[in-house]
Amino acid sequence: MTIERPRVEIDHLTRINEYGPDDLFICCASFEQRCLSSVLKMSANYRTNYSIIFVIEDSPDKKQADTNLNRLKGMLGTRSSKGIFVISCGRDSPSEGIGQLKKIWGQCRPKDSESSFITIDISSFTKIYLLQLLHYLVVELKLGLPRILHTTQTYLPNKLTTGVAQITTVPSFFGSFNVEREKVLILFLGFEAERALTVWKHVSPVKTIALITNPPRSENLNYLKYAEKNNACLLSQPSVEVRDVPADDPYAVKKVLEEICDELGDSYNIIAGPFGTKPQVVGLFLFWLEYPKVQVAYSHPTEYTRSYLMRKPGPTLLLPLNP
Numbered sequence: 001m002t003i004e005r006p007r008v009e010i011d012h013l014t015r016i017n018e019y020g021p022d023d024l025f026i027c028c029a030s031f032e033q034r035c036l037s038s039v040l041k042m043s044a045n046y047r048t049n050y051s052i053i054f055v056i057e058d059s060p061d062k063k064q065a066d067t068n069l070n071r072l073k074g075m076l077g078t079r080s081s082k083g084i085f086v087i088s089c090g091r092d093s094p095s096e097g098i099g100q101l102k103k104i105w106g107q108c109r110p111k112d113s114e115s116s117f118i119t120i121d122i123s124s125f126t127k128i129y130l131l132q133l134l135h136y137l138v139v140e141l142k143l144g145l146p147r148i149l150h151t152t153q154t155y156l157p158n159k160l161t162t163g164v165a166q167i168t169t170v171p172s173f174f175g176s177f178n179v180e181r182e183k184v185l186i187l188f189l190g191f192e193a194e195r196a197l198t199v200w201k202h203v204s205p206v207k208t209i210a211l212i213t214n215p216p217r218s219e220n221l222n223y224l225k226y227a228e229k230n231n232a233c234l235l236s237q238p239s240v241e242v243r244d245v246p247a248d249d250p251y252a253v254k255k256v257l258e259e260i261c262d263e264l265g266d267s268y269n270i271i272a273g274p275f276g277t278k279p280q281v282v283g284l285f286l287f288w289l290e291y292p293k294v295q296v297a298y299s300h301p302t303e304y305t306r307s308y309l310m311r312k313p314g315p316t317l318l319l320p321l322n323p
Contacts, residue, residue, distance in 0.1 A: 005252065005320055007317055008317060010038070010316045010317065012042075012043045013119075013316075014043050015045070021048050021049050021081055022046075022047070022049070023049055023116050023118055024051070024052065024116075024117070024118045025048045025080070026120045026121070026133075027051075027054070027072065028053070028056070029056075029124070030055075030068065031059050031062075031064040032068075032313075033068070034123045034151040034152075035072070035123055036068060036075075037151040038121040039072060042075075047079055048079055048081070048119075049080070049082045049108070050083055050085065050108040052086075052104075053072050053076070053084065054097055054129070055086060057088055057089065057091070059091075069086070083108070087100045087101060092128075094126070094128050094132040095132065097132075098133065105141075113141065113143055116144065120147070120148050120149070121151070122282065123278070127275075127278060127298070128170055130278060131170050131281060131284075131285055135173070138285075138289070139289070145321050147318070149316055149319070150248065150279055150317050151313050151316045151317070152313075152315055154311050162302060162303055164198045164300070164302060165299075165300045167198060167199060167298070168297070168299075168300070170297070174295055175269070175271070175295030176292070178269060181267065182206040182207075183271060184208070184209070184264060184269070185207075185272075185297075186208075186260060186270065186271070188245065188273065188281075189276060190213060193231045193233070193234070195299040195301060196231065196234060197234050199275075199298075200237075200273075202299075203297065205271070208234075208237070208240045209241050210242045210243070211243055211245040211256065212227055212228065212244065212245065213244075213245060213246070213247045214245070215244075215246070243256070247276075248319065249279065250282040251286065251321055251322060252320075253279070253282075253283025253284065253286075254286040254287040270294045270295070271294070272288075272294055272295070272296050273296075273298070273299075279319050284296065286321065
């Protein structure tokens with residue numbers, strides 16, 4: 001049994017580097033108010049050499065996204081001693097955004113790659129962006145794991161997206177397949193039932209392990225009930241097994257996935273679908289670092305609902321990445 005550790009909530013964000021400014025602060029400007037939360041919590045003495053702000057061009061509320069971008073630029077302008085970079089990119093085109101990051105990396109990279117001081121606020125990144133950003137920093141640049149912050153949102157029992165535009169394998173997470181082996185699908189479930197179900201139908205696995213967030217944040221049992229009801233069609237299938245997974249502890253999520261793979265052995269091709277929380281996506285990345293044979297599948301939504309616009313920021317969490 002994997003035990004989730006107590007949540008670490010951040011009220012005042014301090015530097016990682018006790019001897020001077022941090023190297024880099026990375027965040028994403030969006031229409032969500034929570035994209036401002038970690039910067040608003042920066043202590044008076046917080047300084048970083050550079051800040052990088054990603055901004056999604058095709059936002060459901062572009063006016064609000066632009067307002068939040070300008071606020072972030074203003075607040076980080078007083079914290080970033082050497083400059084701010086803004087990367088504008090499409091929601092479903094993470095390779096485009098990472099490509100722009102590669103072009104500016106020579107200007108803002110840490111002086112010491114073996115001992116870098118980088119913070120990423122993952123709150124408003126899409127899951128597919130988050131995976132590719134972590135892959136670039138940790139795998140390609142070999143910088144080690146950054147400090148990761150996440151601001152939660154208030155719970156509303158509504159769909160977050162509608163429709164499925166396309167199903168893809170996440171670039172750099174293609175895995176390694178043996179055509180003679182059957183497929184097992186591991187799905188993180190939440191409020192994206194349609195997208196998760198579409199991936200399940202597309203993969204046609206011999207076995208599916210559905211991971212549902214339990215215990216829910218703030219012990220909100222209504223969240224758990226809605227997640228189960230929302231995914232009832234998938235959960236009712238005879239080949240689907242349900243297991244619990246924590247919401248905000250990436251290392252504990254990694255351990256859950258390791259336990260599953262240890263049980264399965266080397267007899268299957270394993271595919272994972274991240275449709276739960278963003279800290280769970282970080283846990284999936286930690287797991288993939290040690291099990292790169294696993295493929296990560298993703299379905300892009302047709303559109304985002306107004307539910308996103310009604311959610312209010314919750315606590316800002318420091319995510320535990322190690323034992």
